[in-house]
Amino acid sequence: MRVGVLGTGMVGQALGGKMEELGHDVVVGTRDVQARLARSEPGRGGNPPFAAWLKDHPGVRAATFAEAAGHGEVVVNATAGHGSLQAIELAGAATLADKILMDVSNPLDASGGLFVCNTDSLGEQIQRAVPQARVVKTLNTVNASVMVDPSRVGDADHHVFVSGNDQDAKDEVTSILTGWLGWKHVLDLGDITSARGAEMYVALWLRLYRATGDAMVNVKVVR
Amino acid sequence: MRVGVLGTGMVGQALGGKMEELGHDVVVGTRDVQARLARSEPGRGGNPPFAAWLKDHPGVRAATFAEAAGHGEVVVNATAGHGSLQAIELAGAATLADKILMDVSNPLDASGGLFVCNTDSLGEQIQRAVPQARVVKTLNTVNASVMVDPSRVGDADHHVFVSGNDQDAKDEVTSILTGWLGWKHVLDLGDITSARGAEMYVALWLRLYRATGDAMVNVKVVR
Numbered sequence: 017m018r019v020g021v022l023g024t025g026m027v028g029q030a031l032g033g034k035m036e037e038l039g040h041d042v043v044v045g046t047r048d049v050q051a052r053l054a055r056s057e058p059g060r061g062g063n064p065p066f067a068a069w070l071k072d073h074p075g076v077r078a079a080t081f082a083e084a085a086g087h088g089e090v091v092v093n094a095t096a097g098h099g100s101l102q103a104i105e106l107a108g109a110a111t112l113a114d115k116i117l118m119d120v121s122n123p124l125d126a127s128g129g130l131f132v133c134n135t136d137s138l139g140e141q142i143q144r145a146v147p148q149a150r151v152v153k154t155l156n157t158v159n160a161s162v163m164v165d166p167s168r169v170g171d172a173d174h175h176v177f178v179s180g181n182d183q184d185a186k187d188e189v190t191s192i193l194t195g196w197l198g199w200k201h202v203l204d205l206g207d208i209t210s211a212r213g214a215e216m217y218v219a220l221w222l223r224l225y226r227a228t229g230d231a232m233v234n235v236k237v238v239r
Numbered sequence: 240m241r242v243g244v245l246g247t248g249m250v251g252q253a254l255g256g257k258m259e260e261l262g263h264d265v266v267v268g269t270r271d272v273q274a275r276l277a278r279s280e281p282g283r284g285g286n287p288p289f290a291a292w293l294k295d296h297p298g299v300r301a302a303t304f305a306e307a308a309g310h311g312e313v314v315v316n317a318t319a320g321h322g323s324l325q326a327i328e329l330a331g332a333a334t335l336a337d338k339i340l341m342d343v344s345n346p347l348d349a350s351g352g353l354f355v356c357n358t359d360s361l362g363e364q365i366q367r368a369v370p371q372a373r374v375v376k377t378l379n380t381v382n383a384s385v386m387v388d389p390s391r392v393g394d395a396d397h398h399v400f401v402s403g404n405d406q407d408a409k410d411e412v413t414s415i416l417t418g419w420l421g422w423k424h425v426l427d428l429g430d431i432t433s434a435r436g437a438e439m440y441v442a443l444w445l446r447l448y449r450a451t452g453d454a455m456v457n458v459k460v461v462r
Contacts, residue, residue, distance in 0.1 A: 127358075134352045134442070170461035179446075205446045213446035216439040219357070223402075223428045223436035224460060235458035237447060238393035 020045060020088025022081055022103045023095035024052055026061035027120060027160045029069050031092055034164035036075040038196055043077045044070075045084025047106060053078065061160065081106040090116045090192070091149075097123040097138055098131065104145050113148035116185045118192070119211075120155040120163065122218050130215065139179060139211030150185035153211035154178045154193065157221060159231045166199050166234075174236040175201040179210040203237055243268060243311025245304055245326050246318035247275055249284035250343060250383045252292050254315055257387035259298040261419055266300045267293075268307025270329060276301065284383065304329040313339045313415070314372075320346040320361055321354065327368050336371035339408045341415070342434075343378040343386065345441050353438065362402060362434030373408035376434035377401045377416065380444060382454045389422050389457075397459040398424040402433040426460055 021032040021044045032044045046052040046066070053067045063069065070078055085091050085107035095103040100121045104112070123138040125131040132138055139153035155163045155176060166172040176199050178186045186204055193199040205213055217235075224233050244255040244267045255267045269275040269289070276290045286292065293301055308314050308330035318326040323344045327335070346361040348354040355361055362376035378386045378399060389395040399422050401409045409427055416422040428436055440458075447456050 129357045133357050133439070135350075174459075174461040203447070203450065205443075205450050210446045210450075213443035216356070216442040219439040220428075220436035223433045224426070227426065227428050227433075228460075228462065230462050233460065233462050236397075236461050237451075237456060238397040238459050239451065239453050239456050 017041070018087055018089045019043070020084035020086070020091040022084055022091065022093050022107060024066040024078070025094070025096065026059050026063040027163070028094035029059075029063050029066075030160035030164050031094055031120070032076055033069075033073055034197065036073050042075065043079050043084045043087040045079055045081040045107065047081060047103070049078050049080060082108050082111060085111045085115075088115065090118065090188075093117060093119045093121050093142065095121055097121045098125070100138060101141060101145055104142055109146045109148065112146045115149055116188055117142070117146065117149045117151045118155070118189055119151055119153050122156045123215060124218070128222060130219065133212065133216050137209070137211040137215045139215065140208050143181070143208045150180065150182040151208060152178055152180040152182075152185050152189040153208065153214055154189055157214055157217055158234050162232060162234060164197055166197065169232050169234045172198060172200045174234040175203050177203050177205045177214045179205045179208055179214055181207050201236070240264070241310055241312045242266070243307035243309070243314040245307055245314065245316050245330060247289040247301070248317070248319065249282045249286040250386070251317035252282075252286050252289075253383035253387050254317055254343070255299055256292075256296055257420065259296050265298065266302050266307045266310040268302055268304040268330065270304060270326070272301050272303060305331050305334060308334045308338075311338065313341065313411075316340060316342045316344050316365065318344055320344045321348070323361060324364060324368055327365055332369045332371065335369045338372055339411055340365070340369065340372045340374045341378070341412055342374055342376050345379045346438060347441070351445065353442065356435065356439050360432070360434040360438045362438065363431050366404070366431045373403065373405040374431060375401055375403040375405075375408050375412040376431065376437055377412055380437055380440055381457050385455060385457060387420055389420065392455050392457045393459075395421060395423045397457040398426050400426050400428045400437045402428045402431055402437055404430050424459070
């Protein structure tokens with residue numbers, strides 16, 4: 017499948033790399049390709065500089081946000097939350113129309129809080145910015161390594177969520193999560209407003225991370 | 240042990256009733272005892288009117304917030320969130336000084352959102368209102384029935400959290416959760432600011448409840 021990944025950081029590298037490994041045709045988008053390739057500092061998550069990562073992933077091509085969005089049958093928003101709306105705008109509402117947009121971003125601000133929550137969410141902001149796209153919020157509740165390898169946490173016996181207005185899109189994203197990434201438990205939270213729940217949970221995740229010292233942590237929904 | 244429970248609704252009845260059953264000396268506090276006893280409508284959770292409940296719990300005494308707070312060696316804030324600060328104020332900062340105040344409330348507003356979150360929490364507001372009390376936020380992440388009987392969800396193989404500034408108080412509350420109420424997994428999230436995580440999680444809980452139709456739902460932390 018043709019996949020467009022918006023974002024060249026730890027999350028974009030994890031998802032883009034995994035999808036390349038699975039044999040998909042991956043284009044990773046950034047605002048300014050040359051400027052991004054020229055930056056040589058490692059990522060905040062300890063991930064390699066983008067140019068070095070790209071060299072190790074010869075099947076992946078770097079391009080603009082618009083080109084990556086145009087390339088993908090499925091598009092993944094893996095940008096940092098504070099840059100997501102600009103990235104989506106540069107990707108283009110017309111380009112994203114009718115496509116599945118997997119939004120895995122979090123609205124984290126510099127203070128460790130959220131810049132939107134409670135009465136709105138970043139998932140909803142993105143859906144409003146590209147009303148014809150089929151936005152599915154997912155994977156934002158776990159670390160990048162866990163997104164692409166849920167077995168790193170407790171035999172993969174834990175949950176990931178999907179939120180969105182389009183049931184077919186949620187079903188297709190669920191197939192990607194289970195078939196490509198190895199998730200065992202995918203729970204449909206409801207329409208895109210339910211992204212509020214998944215994003216606000218991150219405030220608890222950050223405390224779980226701080227309390228346990230372990231980023232390989234997730235929750236299992238128990239009934 | 241002498242226990243003061245602030246709040247006569249579903250949560251106060253669940254916790255007060257369970258503690259009476261365990262042989263503790265329970266006083267349940269409300270703003271105006273006579274007015275509360277005169278109200279004959281059932282609770283929003285389908286729980287009985289307070290007067291009827293009290294009749295079925297002869298070991299429990301009804302009193303004012305201040306009397307219940309004065310009675311308890313441990314005091315439980317089981318009021319609805321929008322009334323919690325007033326209840327705490329009526330209980331009295333001097334009366335609550337040095338006591339453990341188990342805060343199980345949630346800052347839910349009428350629209351289903353939170354009236355405080357992200358940069359503050361109801362747990363912190365309560366701690367600031369009674370700076371000498373030893374506030375421990377806990378149990379707010381589950382339904383009242385699950386609070387007092389965690390085995391109603393998946394063999395009790397799931398978590399409850401504690402947040403607070405006083406380690407001894409958190410240890411004592413942890414003993415209450417495990418010894419009195421049957422909780423198997425209690426996770427210390429950190430100081431009282433970590434109540435933000437536990438309270439914001441409720442936005443996800445509400446979506447889990449809506450998606451599954453099941454209030455007997457909780458999460459297990461998996462690593």
